Amino acid sequence: MAIKLTAKLKKLIALTVAGIFPVLVAGCVTTSGRSPSPAYTGDFPDPSVLRVGPTYYAFATEAIGGHPAIQRLTSTDMRAWRAPDVPDALQALPSWSDGTGNWAPQVQQLGNAFLLYYSTHQRDGHECLSVAHAVTPADQFVDTSTQPLLCLPNGETIDPSPFIAPNGQRYLAWKGPAGTRGVATIYTQKLTADGLHLIPGTRGELMKAKPTGWTRYNIEAPTVMFVGGRWLLFYSGGNYWQSTYSMGYAVCRGPSGPCTDMSAKKPWVGAHNGANGPGGESFFLDGNGKLEMAYHAWGSTLGYSNGGIRHMWIDEIKIVDGLPIFPR
Numbered sequence: 646m647a648i649k650l651t652a653k654l655k656k657l658i659a660l661t662v663a664g665i666f667p668v669l670v671a672g673c674v675t676t677s678g679r680s681p682s683p684a685y686t687g688d689f690p691d692p693s694v695l696r697v698g699p700t701y702y703a704f705a706t707e708a709i710g711g712h713p714a715i716q717r718l719t720s721t722d723m724r725a726w727r728a729p730d731v732p733d734a735l736q737a738l739p740s741w742s743d744g745t746g747n748w749a750p751q752v753q754q755l756g757n758a759f760l761l762y763y764s765t766h767q768r769d770g771h772e773c774l775s776v777a778h779a780v781t782p783a784d785q786f787v788d789t790s791t792q793p794l795l796c797l798p799n800g801e802t803i804d805p806s807p808f809i810a811p812n813g814q815r816y817l818a819w820k821g822p823a824g825t826r827g828v829a830t831i832y833t834q835k836l837t838a839d840g841l842h843l844i845p846g847t848r849g850e851l852m853k854a855k856p857t858g859w860t861r862y863n864i865e866a867p868t869v870m871f872v873g874g875r876w877l878l879f880y881s882g883g884n885y886w887q888s889t890y891s892m893g894y895a896v897c898r899g900p901s902g903p904c905t906d907m908s909a910k911k912p913w914v915g916a917h918n919g920a921n922g923p924g925g926e927s928f929f930l931d932g933n934g935k936l937e938m939a940y941h942a943w944g945s946t947l948g949y950s951n952g953g954i955r956h957m958w959i960d961e962i963k964i965v966d967g968l969p970i971f972p973r
Contacts, residue, residue: 679972681918683942683956685726689716690955691749691804691866691925692939694723695759695782696932702782703939703957704734704750704761706925709949714738714747715763715786723931723959731785735761735777739788742775743768749804749866751927752782753840760840761786762794762805762817771796774805774819776841795819795843800827806927807840808869810900815840818851818878820865829854831867831880833901849901851878859883859891859912866925869900872936873967878904881924882912886948890922891915892940894969907968914940914971920958921947928962936962938971 690706701723705716713733718726738744748764761777773793777786796802800822807817815836823830835847854864860882868879876897883890892915893908907913914923920942931937939959946953963970
């Protein structure tokens with residue numbers, strides 16, 4: 646089916662080719678089958694995948710047992726993944742971190758450098774956001790910060806996810822509490838051009854958790870993108886150690902919200918094909934320009950205390966009429 650391109654859409658595509666930001670064009674598509682098995686069968690929660698040239702780099706929350714602190718794998722085909730000689734992408738934590746936990750890394754290229762956004766514990770026990778940098782995604786990331794990038798009171802400040810608007814403005818999305826009640830809330834805020842600081846006065850609230858429904862008071866692991874002419878928010882909800890942990894999405898008015906939950910009644914992606922409690926999603930483009938979603942899921946055994954681990958899965962996502970389609 647032919648697609649008529651408007652002048653605005655042609656401009657967005659030109660910017661994409663120039664490498665300024667990823668804009669995906671929706672067309673008439675057919676869905677392919679979902680993955681029959683995990684892409685990586687080790688413990689690899691909250692995966693984030695980045696393609697640089699022919700190599701895919703995957704980063705994840707610390708493995709069971711606490712090492713590596715930030716995991717790293719590489720692949721050239723998205724099927725065979727291996728740990729490099731130094732699998733830990735971030736060996737040294739900043740002095741303000743107590744080193745007892747690191748979560749949900751997301752790596753973004755900025756010019757000739759790479760930034761790794763992640764969650765870690767402050768010495769006072771708060772969960773905060775920070776950012777480290779490296780020359781290439783194969784190098785050790787270095788965090789030179791003397792204080793957190795962000796640390797909200799009254800609850801978790803976790804799951805940072807950077808993204809770029811069509812005008813080139815950088816943003817950060819994350820999960821935090823709402824005021825004194827601590828209700829799980831997805832926020833975004835503008836980043837400075839170097840990606841190292843949040844711009845005061847630019848915070849937006851995308852969506853709050855609801856006391857009813859499948860999310861069970863909890864939404865987290867946000868990803869925000871402009872795709873198919875729409876702003877979309879993807880999120881995970883529920884309790885991560887249960888099979889009912891799932892993924893949903895919302896349509897947003899803009900990068901600062903507000904967003905309308907399209908998965909309020911039921912998850913967009915729930916348990917399937919032996920993938921139990923799927924979540925911790927992130928998105929990337931493969932070498933053919935296809936939109937891929939990396940996420941984790943338990944196998945047949947749920948919970949670390951029961952001997953379970955969370956595998957990495959990768960599935961192609963289609964965009965039809967501006968809305969995401971998970972393969973059937």
